[in-house]
Amino acid sequence: MPVKVLHLVEDFKVGGLERVVETITCGLNRGLYEPWIGCIAAGGSLADRLLREGRSLKVLGLPTYHNPANILRLVRFIRRGAFSIVHTHAYFAGTMGRIAAVLAGTPVVIHHVHTTYWDFKARNILIERILSTVTARIVCCSDFVRNFVVEQEGIDPARAVTVYNGVHDAPPAGCVGPKVQEGRRAIRIAVVASLVENKGHAVLLEALARLTPSHPDLELWIVGHGPLRDALEGQAAALGLGERVAFLGQRDDVRELLDQSDIVVLPSLYREGLSLSIVEAMSRERPVVTTYVGGNRELVEDGVNGFLVAPGDASDLAAKLESLVRDGTLRRAMGSAGRKRYEAQFSASIMIGQIEALYRDLLAEKGIG
Numbered sequence: 214m215p216v217k218v219l220h221l222v223e224d225f226k227v228g229g230l231e232r233v234v235e236t237i238t239c240g241l242n243r244g245l246y247e248p249w250i251g252c253i254a255a256g257g258s259l260a261d262r263l264l265r266e267g268r269s270l271k272v273l274g275l276p277t278y279h280n281p282a283n284i285l286r287l288v289r290f291i292r293r294g295a296f297s298i299v300h301t302h303a304y305f306a307g308t309m310g311r312i313a314a315v316l317a318g319t320p321v322v323i324h325h326v327h328t329t330y331w332d333f334k335a336r337n338i339l340i341e342r343i344l345s346t347v348t349a350r351i352v353c354c355s356d357f358v359r360n361f362v363v364e365q366e367g368i369d370p371a372r373a374v375t376v377y378n379g380v381h382d383a384p385p386a387g388c389v390g391p392k393v394q395e396g397r398r399a400i401r402i403a404v405v406a407s408l409v410e411n412k413g414h415a416v417l418l419e420a421l422a423r424l425t426p427s428h429p430d431l432e433l434w435i436v437g438h439g440p441l442r443d444a445l446e447g448q449a450a451a452l453g454l455g456e457r458v459a460f461l462g463q464r465d466d467v468r469e470l471l472d473q474s475d476i477v478v479l480p481s482l483y484r485e486g487l488s489l490s491i492v493e494a495m496s497r498e499r500p501v502v503t504t505y506v507g508g509n510r511e512l513v514e515d516g517v518n519g520f521l522v523a524p525g526d527a528s529d530l531a532a533k534l535e536s537l538v539r540d541g542t543l544r545r546a547m548g549s550a551g552r553k554r555y556e557a558q559f560s561a562s563i564m565i566g567q568i569e570a571l572y573r574d575l576l577a578e579k580g581i582g
Contacts, residue, residue: 215247216582218572219296221310223303225250225270226257227463228407229489230302230327233354233378233564235259238268240565245582246572249294253287253306278309287313297581298572303327304337311344320579323571325352328486329361329507341366349575352568354378355487355508374571377511378487379564380496399430400538403474403499405467405490406481408439413480413504415441415448419527420480420534422452428538431457436470438463471497475544476537479503482524488512495555500547502533512559518551 218241220234238248249269252260256272263270273290275283291299291313300323301310307324314322324344330337345351345366351373353359363370402421406412414435421433435445435458442460449458464470467490471477477494478501479485485507492512494501501519503509515521520533537544576582 215243215245216298216572216576217247217249217294217296218298218300219249219251219291219294221251221253221299221301221306223253223305224255224257225252225260225263227259229378229486231257231259232380232489233325233327234302235263236379236381236561237565237568240561242569245569249296251287251290251310253309275309278305278312284309284313284316288316291317291319297321297576298323300325304330304341308340308344311348315347320581321349321572321575322347323350323352323575324348325354326358326362326486327354328484329358329365331484333365338366342368345369345372348372349578350374350571352376352571355511357508357511358486376564376567376571377559378489378492379559379561380489380492381561382496399428399432400476401432401434401474402476402478402534403434403436403471404478404480405436405471405493406479406488407437408435408441408445410441411482411484412437413482413524414445416482416525416527416530417478417480418445418448418452418454418458420531421454421457423527423531424535424538425454425457428535431538433458434461434470434474435459436461436464436467467493468497471499474499476534477501478530478534479509480522480524480530481506481509483507485509492555492559495551495559498545498548498552500537500544501551502530502537512554514550514554518547518554 220238225231241248252272254276298321299314299319301307302325311322345368353362353373353375356375359373359375362368362373425431477499479488479491481504487508491501501513503513504524505521506524513519513521522529522533
């Protein structure tokens with residue numbers, strides 16, 4: 214009988230965390246594991262798609278862990294499912310899910326940390342520290358995140374392990390978005406990120422405005438959605454970039470868009486665990502310009518597969534982008550180096566293999582399997 218594994222998330226919209234969970238649950242060996250996804254508070258667009266595909270996913274509708282009745286409902290769900298492993302993701306699910314898993318008597322409890330929490334208060338750190346004592350392993354998406362967990366949260370380093378996020382070479386079957394017209398262009402830059410402050414889109418637009426006088430055919434594709442779209446569109450218009458910048462919204466065909474681009478940029482200002490958009494750019498042999506924030510430094514080796522720049526520095530960003538805009542040989546060399554790094558460390562098969570090995574070892578410690 215396959216071992217039943219429950220991955221718990223707060224909700225299941227479209228984002229990096231959700232894509233990592235989907236990749237893991239899709240990729241686990243079905244002869245050994247039966248994966249489920251539990252959306253504690255709400256569903257979302259990705260949950261809707263997985264349900265249409267007949268996947269094992271349950272939306273529980275429990276929006277807060279401050280109500281003890283909600284925790285008891287989650288306990289009953291875990292018990293009824295007879296899950297041998299509960300694998301929680303991020304703070305909300307990690308708090309409510311681990312409490313419920315322990316009360317349900319789950320043999321193996323794992324928590325997955327996908328980013329650092331710069332706004333954590335003392336009580337949040339205390340909760341994490343207490344819950345770590347009942348957690349078999351804390352999986353961190355980068356060494357940067359692991360260092361945060363150990364040094365800032367005071368978690369036992371023996372419990373914290375790094376498993377890099379990984380992506381597939383090809384998109385899931387049926388994931389094709391609307392086509393983008395190619396048109397005539399010189400160099401196309403792409404950024405794939407939610408339109409929120411910490412992703413640094415405003416800085417990128419400032420950098421692009423510095424480049425366009427000497428590179429009039431330069432284009433920028435902004436892929437993603439978020440609350441800052443109207444403000445960013447206004448900024449682009451004010452900088453005279455209206456015709457050069459395309460806001461493409463949320464897309465299912467990111468790999469295809471990257472294949473049609475020349476340079477990928479992620480101008481993060483703060484809080485970056487391990488960017489899937491950078492990993493995808495590396496898999497598509499595209500050079501990357503990003504900031505030395507968080508796990509970005511574990512993906513991009515400055516001068517080898519891309520450039521690292523200071524966060525918030527539009528001048529530095531523009532200079533590094535121009536180096537790549539002017540030099541096609543450099544773009545190809547950096548893209549090739551990025552592909553080699555992807556194959557060595559950041560493929561989906563590597564991530565899934567490490568997760569399966571972790572499950573196997575922890576189950577063996579409990580005499581299961």
